[in-house]
Amino acid sequence: MDHFLYRDGALHAEDVPVAEIAAAVGTPFYVYSSATLLRHFGLFEEALDGLDHTICFAMKSLSNQAILTLLARRGAGMDVVSEGEYRRARAAGVPGERIVFSGVGKTRDEMRTALEGGIRQFNVESEPEMRALSEVATALGKVAPITIRVNPDVDAKTHAKIATGKSENKFGIPIAKARAVYAEAASLPGLDVVGIDVHIGSQLTELAPFEAAYRKVADLTEQLREDGHDIRRLDLGGGLGIPYARSNEAPPLPLDYGALIKRTVGHLGCEVEIEPGRLISGNAGLMVSKVIYIKEGEGRNFLILDGAMNDLIRPAMYEAHHDIVPVTEAESGVEQTPYDIVGPVCETGDTFAKARNMPPLREGELVAFRSAGAYGAVMASEYNSRPLIPEVLVQGDQFAVIRPRPTFDEMIARDTIPEWL
Numbered sequence: 001m002d003h004f005l006y007r008d009g010a011l012h013a014e015d016v017p018v019a020e021i022a023a024a025v026g027t028p029f030y031v032y033s034s035a036t037l038l039r040h041f042g043l044f045e046e047a048l049d050g051l052d053h054t055i056c057f058a059m060k061s062l063s064n065q066a067i068l069t070l071l072a073r074r075g076a077g078m079d080v081v082s083e084g085e086y087r088r089a090r091a092a093g094v095p096g097e098r099i100v101f102s103g104v105g106k107t108r109d110e111m112r113t114a115l116e117g118g119i120r121q122f123n124v125e126s127e128p129e130m131r132a133l134s135e136v137a138t139a140l141g142k143v144a145p146i147t148i149r150v151n152p153d154v155d156a157k158t159h160a161k162i163a164t165g166k167s168e169n170k171f172g173i174p175i176a177k178a179r180a181v182y183a184e185a186a187s188l189p190g191l192d193v194v195g196i197d198v199h200i201g202s203q204l205t206e207l208a209p210f211e212a213a214y215r216k217v218a219d220l221t222e223q224l225r226e227d228g229h230d231i232r233r234l235d236l237g238g239g240l241g242i243p244y245a246r247s248n249e250a251p252p253l254p255l256d257y258g259a260l261i262k263r264t265v266g267h268l269g270c271e272v273e274i275e276p277g278r279l280i281s282g283n284a285g286l287m288v289s290k291v292i293y294i295k296e297g298e299g300r301n302f303l304i305l306d307g308a309m310n311d312l313i314r315p316a317m318y319e320a321h322h323d324i325v326p327v328t329e330a331e332s333g334v335e336q337t338p339y340d341i342v343g344p345v346c347e348t349g350d351t352f353a354k355a356r357n358m359p360p361l362r363e364g365e366l367v368a369f370r371s372a373g374a375y376g377a378v379m380a381s382e383y384n385s386r387p388l389i390p391e392v393l394v395q396g397d398q399f400a401v402i403r404p405r406p407t408f409d410e411m412i413a414r415d416t417i418p419e420w421l
């Protein structure tokens with residue numbers, strides 16, 4: 001459930017008409033609902049109730065400072081994948097002991113920043129990274145708490161670009177090698193081995209792959225304990241999927257996911273961490289765009305919007321589906337016609353949907369892309385010199401711009417011309 005509903009025929013973000021925001025900030029823009037973000041975070045809190053746990057929001061899905069601040073005040077930790085994200089999390093008031101650092105290519109500079117600023121743990125993904133971290137920590141006179149990300153070789157049954165838990169993916173160490181790698185980690189002076197990490201992919205719509213992975217992690221926990229490691233923390237990653245199309249079957253609920261965690265690893269007495277991104281932020285955001293033209297083509301009609309692939313790249317990159325709805329509700333029973341819904345960017349890939357049935361629309365009308373809160377604004381670019389679109393946060397009947405749209409002059413002024421030119 002989200003808080004983007006029609007009231008008297010007008011799409012609202014909580015208590016604010018979306019058209020009112022469009023009039024104030026111009027299109028296209030992203031709008032997020034605080035109530036939806038907090039509700040989704042609360043679902044995980046509820047799901048893990050009774051377990052010693054930390055929920056680290058995967059902030060790569062949505063990293064605006066206002067969003068991080070909102071979640072941090074609710075007690076969220078953060079899963080960061082770069083120094084930039086680490087610094088954003090700290091700037092939003094997240095203490096180091098609630099930040100986990102993931103990613104296959106952490107640099108020594110990034111390690112240093114996190115060690116000096118405070119960190120809950122590094123999720124280490126390879127032996128060379130492990131050795132580098134030990135050296136960096138030792139040089140600083142510190143000990144780095146680590147888990148090692150294992151690749152359990154399970155098929156997450158998701159889009160190939162976001163599956164991470166098969167042996168051919170670049171992530172983690174093969175689970176079969178884990179005992180040897182843990183033995184080496186324990187021998188390195190700058191590391192404190194605290195647990196195991198696993199993350200098998202994103203937008204998982206079934207629980208079975210999680211179950212397979214977590215059972216392997218449970219077995220590994222027992223083996224590693226036998227080997228003398230004090231495994232006390234399990235980071236179970238993120239990846240729970242969301243419904244992108246209203247018509248589809250609903251993906252598993254956080255409550256069922258929580259029950260699965262308790263069933264598979266609950267008996268081990270470990271502190272449990274999870275790193276949900278999309279499930280918290282995805283359905284908490286819309287991208288709102290305006291129809292520029294309706295163009296009649298041969299055998300098909302195009303709805304040309306002012307939003308484009310540079311603003312929301314998921315359809316071009318992952319063949320992702322977003323429901324696209326008119327901001328002024330269509331009259332019930334009105335006839336729908338198919339459109340190819342496209343943006344103005346000079347790429348055929350700038351297509352949001354093909355032959356999508358839409359109610360009658362006119363030039364100048366507003367449409368909203370649902371489920372655009374995750375991997376939307378964060379993946380935007382200024383391709384075609386289209387300035388980054390603004391982000392707006394709603395809470396009840398209030399709204400505020402949380403990242404303004406740069407002016408054209410600001411965009412141009414970011415470049416510098418060498419003296420010698």
Ligand SMILES: *Cc1c(COP(=O)(O)O)cnc(C)c1O
Nearest residue numbers: 058102202238239275276277278
């Ligand atoms: C991307 C990512 C997540 C979040 O995935 P969602 O599908 O957004 O929940 C969590 N952990 C790691 C290591 C990731 O790379």
